Amino acid sequence: MSSLDDLYRRVIMDHYQKPRNRGEFEDGALTVNMNNPTCGDRIQLQMKIEDGKVTDARFTGEGCSISMSSASMMTEAIKGLTVEEALKMADLFSRMMKGEATEEEIEDADLGDIEALQGVSKFPARIKCATLAWKAMEKGLREQPN
Amino acid sequence: MNAKEIRKLFPILNQKVNGHRLVYLDSAATSQKPIQVIEAIDRYYREYNSNVHRGVHTLGTLATDKYEGAREKVRKFINAKETAEVIFTRGTTTSLNFVAQGYARNFIGEGDEIVITQAEHHSNFIPWQQIAKKTGATLKFIPLAEDGSITVEAAEQTITPKTKLVAMGYVSNVLGSINPIKEVAKIVHRYGGVMVVDGAQAAPHLKVDVQDLDCDFFAFSGHKMAGATGIGVLYGKRYLLEKMEPIEYGGEMIDFVELYDSTWKELPWKFEGGTPIIAGAIGLGAAIDFIESIGIDEIREHEKKLVDYAMERLSEIKGLKIYGPKQRSGLVTFTMEEAHPHDIATVLDAEGIAIRAGHHCCQPLMKWLNVSSTARASFYLYNTEEDIDALVQGLIKTKEYFGNVFSG
Ligand SMILES: Cc1ncc(COP(=O)(O)O)c(C=O)c1O
Numbered sequence: 001m002s003s004l005d006d007l008y009r010r011v012i013m014d015h016y017q018k019p020r021n022r023g024e025f026e027d028g029a030l031t032v033n034m035n036n037p038t039c040g041d042r043i044q045l046q047m048k049i050e051d052g053k054v055t056d057a058r059f060t061g062e063g064c065s066i067s068m069s070s071a072s073m074m075t076e077a078i079k080g081l082t083v084e085e086a087l088k089m090a091d092l093f094s095r096m097m098k099g100e101a102t103e104e105e106i107e108d109a110d111l112g113d114i115e116a117l118q119g120v121s122k123f124p125a126r127i128k129c130a131t132l133a134w135k136a137m138e139k140g141l142r143e144q145p146n
Numbered sequence: 147m148n149a150k151e152i153r154k155l156f157p158i159l160n161q162k163v164n165g166h167r168l169v170y171l172d173s174a175a176t177s178q179k180p181i182q183v184i185e186a187i188d189r190y191y192r193e194y195n196s197n198v199h200r201g202v203h204t205l206g207t208l209a210t211d212k213y214e215g216a217r218e219k220v221r222k223f224i225n226a227k228e229t230a231e232v233i234f235t236r237g238t239t240t241s242l243n244f245v246a247q248g249y250a251r252n253f254i255g256e257g258d259e260i261v262i263t264q265a266e267h268h269s270n271f272i273p274w275q276q277i278a279k280k281t282g283a284t285l286k287f288i289p290l291a292e293d294g295s296i297t298v299e300a301a302e303q304t305i306t307p308k309t310k311l312v313a314m315g316y317v318s319n320v321l322g323s324i325n326p327i328k329e330v331a332k333i334v335h336r337y338g339g340v341m342v343v344d345g346a347q348a349a350p351h352l353k354v355d356v357q358d359l360d361c362d363f364f365a366f367s368g369h370k371m372a373g374a375t376g377i378g379v380l381y382g383k384r385y386l387l388e389k390m391e392p393i394e395y396g397g398e399m400i401d402f403v404e405l406y407d408s409t410w411k412e413l414p415w416k417f418e419g420g421t422p423i424i425a426g427a428i429g430l431g432a433a434i435d436f437i438e439s440i441g442i443d444e445i446r447e448h449e450k451k452l453v454d455y456a457m458e459r460l461s462e463i464k465g466l467k468i469y470g471p472k473q474r475s476g477l478v479t480f481t482m483e484e485a486h487p488h489d490i491a492t493v494l495d496a497e498g499i500a501i502r503a504g505h506h507c508c509q510p511l512m513k514w515l516n517v518s519s520t521a522r523a524s525f526y527l528y529n530t531e532e533d534i535d536a537l538v539q540g541l542i543k544t545k546e547y548f549g550n551v552f553s554g
Binding site for chain 1: 485486487488489491492493495496503504505509512518519547
């Protein structure tokens with residue numbers, strides 16, 4: 001099952017088992033709901049934005065190991081990034097899933113745990129799982145008032 | 147019947163997927179096609195491709211004969227009274243929407259009731275939900291029994307003199323339950339309503355006799371019964387179809403066209419506007435010949451044995467939960483403690499085993515089951531016990547794989 005091991009990296013399973021930033025903010029936050037209609041996965045993503053920066057993020061939802069671990073990693077990664085930087089990362093992630101990002105780009109971006117999700121690109125049926133949380137983040141940041 | 151021999155008639159099954167013998171357990175989504183069907187469609191395009199009911203040339207006549215011959219095969223297959231009651235459509239979804247738009251929308255109004263269940267496929271759910279919204283009719287649900295099946299008693303308690311239409315799946319694509327259509331139809335008729343049946347999961351797997359069921363409309367898809375995609379059937383009782391307006395206007399369906407009005411062809415062509423799905427219908431005819439050469443009752447018996455065996459083997463796996471009643475059609479829907487349905491499907495796929503994971507177009511039912519997604523293995527005449535053994539092996543592997551990851 002070597003190719004399966006490419007998909008289910010230990011880091012991924014770690015995020016799946018012990019999701020970071022799982023929960024909701026008591027007070028207000030930018031909230032985005034998104035689902036994957038073909039499979040029933042759904043996510044609620046909340047982000048705190050201050051002075052053009054994502055200061056905190058949390059998520060709740062239901063889904064497979066790939067979608068939930070990806071949400072966990074994404075919320076970790078965007079904390080502290082400017083809106084612009086977060087959107088840039090979403091774009092890179094999307095291209096990484098399609099196999100269109102160069103090695104250089106990926107290295108330069110210093111993605112940390114997220115790099116483990118690269119294996120998903122070899123499983124076309126699962127790419128949508130990985131991108132769900134990122135799509136939610138993109139939607140939220142693009143539609144926010146400022 | 148000998149499933150191992152039958153399997154050889156399906157070219158697609160003779161291949162390796164991800165290095166393993168293909169084990170196709172997704173026939174409830176779409177069935178595979180035997181060589182007889184593929185060749186019938188191929189022959190139409192190679193030898194007599196022509197439009198039907200137009201012109202007088204030789205090929206056109208041949209195509210028309212074959213197309214109308216397929217209609218007669220369908221009529222016999224479901225025991226409709228006459229071919230006028232057999233309309234070719236694009237599939238179950240289109241057939242049900244025809245009934246919703248052509249019948250329900252015109253003959254149902256405020257104060258009336260439409261009765262369905264929470265176990266319906268979206269294509270037998272949304273049309274009624276939307277018609278109820280548009281007409282002001284009340285949408286009601288027959289409560290499901292604990293195992294998800296529908297009892298005659300529950301139907302009796304839900305259907306009232308105000309009920310103008312009941313729509314129900316014959317066989318659930320998630321639970322495998324086989325619903326008491328004939329008994330429910332009796333109740334509906336007592337109050338003067340009509341019975342609409344979603345037969346998508348029934349027609350491929352068990353004997354359907356629309357006169358014996360006494361249903362008013364019956365919808366099914368060719369692609370789930372060894373035919374091509376894009377062809378399906380709407381059966382309707384003549385007096386109801388006569389009452390209905392055409393749904394699609396255009397060529398083929400008219401009698402006389404005047405400047406300010408037109409008249410329609412007789413049944414069933416009134417409902418077949420435009421160039422029909424000729425190759426698909428001919429393929430469906432071939433699929434019916436194929437099924438009848440084996441025997442629908444034999445197919446049902448074979449699937450019964452398979453599903454009993456599958457239920458027994460799967461219940462040996464700890465942490466695996468099966469949904470639906472014990473008495474069922476040839477499919478098993480389940481979840482596993484260790485792995486999400488998508489993850490199960492991905493691990494099985496690496497072993498060459500194709501199953502379905504997701505909500506199976508039944509979000510309201512998923513809600514009722516209190517799950518967001520399930521895994522489903524579904525069988526047809528070409529499946530064998532060997533396939534189920536492979537599934538069980540694959541699931542044990544999945545369990546170990548995810549179990550290890552978690553404990554490591
Ligand atoms: C119970 C049931 N009803 C309706 C449908 C819809 O059939 P189709 O997609 O061929 O229109 C399906 C198939 O997915 C089904 O399983």
